[in-house]
Amino acid sequence: MDLAMKAEDVAFRDEVRAFLKENLTDELKAHARLTPGILSDQDLRVEWTKILHKRGWSAPSWPKEHGGPGWNVMQRFIWASECAAAGAPHGSNMGLAMVGPTLMGHGTPEQRAKYLPAILSGDDWWCQGYSEPGSGSDLASLQCRADSDGDDYIINGTKLWTTGAHQSNKMFLLVRTDPNAPKKQEGISFLLIDDFQAKGIKVDPIITLAGDHEVNQVFFDDVRVPKANRVGAENNGWTVAKYLLEFERGGAAHGANLRNSLNKLKVMAAAERSDNGEKLSDDPAFARKIAETDVEVTAVEYTEHRIMSQLSNGQNPGAAASMIKLRGSDTNQKITELGMEAIAYYAEPHVLEARNWGSNVPPVGPDHALMVMPKYLNTRAQTIFGGSNEVQRGIMAKAVLGL
Incomplete structure (x- = not known):
């Protein structure tokens, strides 16, 4: 390319x-x-x-x-x-990045006509119902049930770590429609919930280490969903889910965001001082760490280019999506760790109020230090969500190395 x-x-x-x-x-x-x-x-x-x-x-x-x-x-x-x-x-918007491409690949013409325009316009906002207590990285062990009742399913169970559930009006989720299936990947269906404020749905907030409300736990108590909202065949949701996860793991513009974060780190290093009073960017040890990270960012960028090329040619990224997800999250964590090292003792005060738009609460330390600790804490989850690093290594070992 x-x-x-x-x-x-x-x-x-x-x-x-x-x-x-x-x-x-x-x-x-x-x-x-x-x-x-x-x-x-x-x-x-x-x-x-x-x-x-x-x-x-x-x-x-x-x-x-x-x-x-x-x-x-x-x-x-x-x-x-x-x-x-x-x-x-x-x-x-998970509708733009995940549900939309999934409907293009597995949805019916009626589903595409119904959902895609409102996703594009920003009228609909989607959240993802995948993880559950006891079945996070082992997604196939999920227990949230959808029992058949005429033209509907009746959903009971819970979903955990649901990003943006408190800001969404729709949800895509995996449910178990055949609890007696011989393999845990079987008996799972992929459903769309049109009205996320419907009776029987409860959203409980989870506040992160950084003090933010991003994720939630969602409870379902006899929630009715039309069978017309199923994407793909009944009990074939695992195939649909794998298709969607390739977009989640491979389509997040990791390289551009990593490059931008690294550039900000370089500016920060030029403003901070090392133990001898010189610019931190001139310290040989810290400069070496930045150079090593720069190489890793470049590798992520080129891997992402390969994935984008596959997508543009109508191909699925496959195991390459796992590679970019793993290396992208690892590299982002490394950049935030170097940021913590750069601001030194200014990492200790975490003034949550100073991060609110229009707040008159001043940050402690220089402006560039304000978001270093929150971003460090937030990125701790990146090697877990969307499939943990261990899961990604397993996928690559099987799909690429044949192990």
Whole structure:
């Protein structure tokens, strides 16, 4: 794949930069900067999605026939890189990144016509019902049941670590429709819940180590879901789920975000001082760590390019999605650890109130130190969610090495 910038690529890059300069407000950038994870203020997420939708850019990876811009690999790379550099909010709508592509691959024409337009416009926001107590990384051991009742399923059980459930109006989830299936991967179906505020659904917040409300536990008590909301055949949800996970693990623009984070770390290192009073960036030991991390970021970027090329050619990323998820999360954790090392004792005070937009509570230490601790704490979960590192290594060992 040729990654050199052609004249049309430069023109597109300039178009993107002009769009971001005109539409990315100081408030949107501030909220993005003050968000340690992927879940920013909901009103601003909706605002940014609708701005993008008006331009036809809300779903960078979607083909034109489904309402996307139909961008090629280079255009998507340019878009992700420029958004990261400009400080745009994360595109954290699971409808755009996961449900949409899954419906394109496994949904019926009726399901695509019903759900895709509202995902594009930002009118619908989706959350993911996968993990459960006792079946996180071992997803196939899930116990949340969906019992058949005429044209409906009746759901009972619970889902855990449900990102954005408190901000969503719809959910996609895996349920057990045949508890007597001989293998645990069998007997699972993939369902869509249209009304996430329906009777029998309860959302309990979980506050993270960083002090943020991103995840939740969701309880289902005799919740009715039409069988028309099943994606794929009954008891074949594991196949649909694996298809979706390839997009979750492989389509997150890891390289652009990592490169942006590393650049910020370099600026921070130039502003901080080492034990001898010189710039931390001039300290040989710390400079070596940054150089090593730079190599790792570059490796992630090139791996991501390969995945993007596969997707653009209609192929699934397969085991490469596990590779990028593992290396991307490991490298991001390493960058946040170096950030903690760089700000030294300023990592100790964690002033949550100073992270609120418009707050008059001052941070302790320099401005660049404010989000270092929250991001460090938030990224501890990256090697777990979306499939733990151990699971990713197992997938690669089986699919690539044949072990």
